[in-house]
Amino acid sequence: MQIKANGISLEVQDHGNPANPALILIRGLGTQLVHWPDNLISGFVAAGFRTLVFDNRDVGLSQRFDQTGVPSDAEEIIAAAAEGAPLQSAYTLNDMADDVIGIMDALDIKRAHIFGISMGGAIAQLLALTHADRLLTDTIVMSTCRPLVERGAVAELLPKLVARDDTSLAEAQDALVAEYGLWGSPGYPAEDGFIRAQAKAAYLRGGPKAAGINRQLLATMAAPDRRPALKALALPCCVIHGLDDTLLLAALGAEIAAHIPDSVYHPIKGMGHIITPLLAPEIIRIVSDFIRKAA
Template sequence: MQVKANGITLEVQDHGDTANPALILIRGLGTQLVHWPENLITGFVAAGFRTIIFDNRDVGLSTRFDTATAPAEADDIIAKALAGEEIRAAYSLSDMACDVIGLMDTLDIGRAHIFGISMGGAIAQLLAIQHPERILTDTLVMTTCRPLVERGAVAELLPKLVAREDASLEAAQDALVAEYGIWGSPGYPASEAYIRAQAQAAYLRGGPKAAGINRQLLATMSAPDRRPALKALDLPCCVIHGLDDTLIPPDLGAEIAAHIKGSSHHAIKGMGHIITPMLAPEIVRIVSEFVRQKA
């Protein structure tokens, strides 16, 4: 369904009993709601959550910002970054956090449990920092609290993250298979048939579109250092990170947990930077137990 939130339109799926506590899942860079494993959603529903998933702005069936003046071409972004130029973003991760608050307002959800992965984990941090009165618990998965540029040399990192248009379904499928090979969870592998089906589902929903992904990347690049604010956070937080994450090293997940007083930290062997169907039951178990302990 289409939902008006924060002045834009978000594509949303609402699963489970609406009388149950709401759990809102936030995707990472460039990905769509169809990239959540189905058994992750059904697992959360079975655990007693009203489970809400959605397309972030600029991907899938949510509002695109194609008229924005911010750069969206991969080579342009890389060139400006290497030259040390300030790159103006079309919107911020705080704007994307406000999208979630707008979604909650439209669905008449006063407070919710939040679960964010990667870029979505950064958005989840900003929700806890800027809108704590709306958050019951915050689960931060495969993410970091540092500014993106602090994670390594721009010349090494940006080419791995910028997007270029895929001209065909087969190219999009090949690209996702390659991503699973680089960023995936080696202890919890996914079949190539599953990955190709996932890529097809995303492709048929109007994606991936490189411009939108790159605008999300610029928002991530412009996000502030969250370490000082996390130290003052008084909110139940669960940090989950893979010990085999080749995109965001596991020590950066441990750093988040170290900054949040009383947080729960789970480092999972065999988990990389993608939640696969094999990994989903363990994620559901950790989050469900964490929420029960904090309820």
């Protein structure tokens, strides 16, 4: 369903009993709500949560920001970053955090549990720092609390993250298969048919569109260092990170946990930078146990 949140249109799916505690799942860079494994959503519903998923701004069926005039070409972004030129962003991760609060307001959800992965994990941190009164707990998965592209890391990391448009469904499917090969969870592998079905579902929803993904990337790159602020956080927080994450190394997850007082840290062997159907039950178990103990 389309809802108006924070002044824009967002595509939201609401699963489970509305009377149950709300758990909002926040996706990472460039991905859509169809990239959540079905058994992750149904598992959280079975665990007693009203589970909400949505397309972040600029992807899927949510509002795009093509008219902002912000450069979103992959090569232009890489060249500007390499030269140290200032990179303009169409919006910030704080705006994206406010989108989550807008969803809660539109659905009359006073407080919610938050679960964010990768870029969504950075948004989850900002929600905890700016809207702690609206959160019950915060689960931060495969993320970092420091600036994404620090000095010296531009040449290595940025080319892996910028997007270029796929010209066909087959190309989009091949690209996602390759992504799973690079960043997937080797201890919890996904079948080729599942990956291709995910890519098809995303492609048929009008994306992924490189311009929107790159605008999200610019917002992520502009996000501030959160380490100092996290030290003052007083909210039940759980940090989950894969020991086999080849995109954001496990030390970055440990660093988040080290900066949040009394946080719970779960490193997972065999987990990379993607939650697969085989990994979903372990994630559900960890999060459900954490929330139950926090309550």
